[in-house]
Amino acid sequence: MKDPFTALFNESQAPDTDTAEESAEPEAPATPAPATPTPAAPAEPAPEVPVPDPEAEDGQTPPVYPNVGEWVDDWLLPNFRRELGGSKRRWDPNWWRYEEAGGALEALWEAWEHLRLQGGTANAVFYRDYLYPIMDRLTATDGPFWNFHETPEPVPGNIIPPIWETAPTPEGWYRKKDDPREQ
Template identity: 40%
Template sequence: MTDPVYATVEEWVTDRFVPMYRRTLGGEFRWCAQWWKHAEAISRLTALWHAWEALRLEAGTGMGVWYRDHLDHQLPILLGPRGPFYQCSEDEHLEPHLATVEPAPPGWWVVSDASPLATQ
């Protein structure tokens, strides 16, 4: 097994992702210099990094598959106007709003003929 090129997602983002996949920021594309404060961005970038590390080793079409199946799908979501950085700019991090979650009423998850889950 070959060792990864990058030891961490931060190293991959700093040394590979940001320099390689540049976009004019503002409007359609957004970025936050404090990307590591966005859980969704960490998750998506980690998935991209892991896939990149695996597919870079595939001869022939490995990187093409990475672009098609991974980057081309994730990039518009990650940098998009409604993505994890939608409130931020390159110069300012704004903490994303956390949605409110209410607990389900007692017995909600118990499957019985009378429960909402029985009709699903």
């Protein structure tokens, strides 16, 4: 398998033929091609790999993806594929409607953006500690998409569960910011 990062790097290092110095010796005339025609194979385009600027103005490396939505579309879903439906997993294409899913996926994207810069075993850590546990939980049959059903017709029960009720926290239950115990 060809490494897209290496291919991208090698293409950017190729000499520019328009500005290369010409040889002192004239080129020999080109020999004619053989008479047998060979069908041209369609060129397969190289996969587009987002390459961030090496350094932003503030000294921080900018993210590869500008937001979680583009990361989900361009990186997560192509790299995390599972069978959906029935007693397996659930996924709503409108995942952004679910606060829990949106928050978890944003945290997952931020972890990916951070760990991609670490090198070494950081990729394995991302998969082990972040991707698999979070995606397994989000797409579980009792996860946030528990009531999502893929059918051609709208299903009346295909709704986002309501926010759970909560009672107000009693005064003094939590320490306040200026509490002397926080010093």
